[in-house]
Amino acid sequence: MKVNVSQDVLSSFRRRALRRYPKEYMETIWGQVKGGEAYIYAFHPIKHKSDNESIEYEPAEIEEQRDEEAPLEKMMLLGTIHTHPDSSIEPSQSDWETARVDGDMLIGICQIVMIKGRKSSRVRFYSEPIDELVKGKNGVTDNRNPARN
Numbered sequence: 001m002k003v004n005v006s007q008d009v010l011s012s013f014r015r016r017a018l019r020r021y022p023k024e025y026m027e028t029i030w031g032q033v034k035g036g037e038a039y040i041y042a043f044h045p046i047k048h049k050s051d052n053e054s055i056e057y058e059p060a061e062i063e064e065q066r067d068e069e070a071p072l073e074k075m076m077l078l079g080t081i082h083t084h085p086d087s088s089i090e091p092s093q094s095d096w097e098t099a100r101v102d103g104d105m106l107i108g109i110c111q112i113v114m115i116k117g118r119k120s121s122r123v124r125f126y127s128e129p130i131d132e133l134v135k136g137k138n139g140v141t142d143n144r145n146p147a148r149n
């Protein structure tokens, strides 16, 4: 899936994320899917605890956001974005698994690395995590619930 996001929206996320470095940081992704492409309109902060290699959050927090934000802004929850401080830009196995369990359409990874004393960040989005998971694991069938689309 092609992912469209404005530089403004993306750079304000990066600023918030860089401030947390070297801790991980996570936000929810809000937008729409039109014509087979994802349009990201906003990232919303979510309460979570983190260190430099893990994030803990209450799924109920995300559900609350869904109830509060979705009807007002005509946006849907597309997934979450989180940072990988000094780590890969690829989602980890547990990132894929979490996305699958949560029914997320997108995984956003913001890689943050220190280069010559300066923090540098790259963001990449991954879609259809379930399909990726199927490829990565032998014998797992696509059990996506069609009602969730």
Ligand SMILES: [Zn+2]
Pocket: 082, 083, 084, 091, 092, 095
């Ligand atoms: Zn991760």
